[in-house]
Amino acid sequence: MDKQRIKDEADAFFEWPTHDKTHVTTTSMLIFAGVIAEMARAEEREACAVAAEAIERTGREWVKDSLWANIKRDTAAAIRARSLPANA
Helix, strand or coil: HHHHHHHHHHHHCCCCCCCCCCCHHHHHHHHHHHHHHHHHHHHHHHHHHHHHHHHCCCCCCCCCCHHHHHHHHHHHHHHHHHHCHHCC
16 A cells, blocks of 8 residues: 555545644544554455465476365465454
8 A cells, every 4th residue: 555545545534624634633543544554454465365366386286176276266265254354
């Protein structure tokens, strides 16, 4: 997550009473930080799942096709399942 994305999210998240956007409450900032951290965590988790699905089989030809497909699918599913509330 880059600085521009965080700025865009902040602009959408905070409600400033005036055009002066230099001050927010500590509570609001902490809530925002938690939201941004969760968004970044979810994006990274999905990137890991995609990487697991893309693992090359080179050097592992001895693993049967169906088992290899199951390993990749199950690994990606386990990574994604960590996003579920019961696993958080």
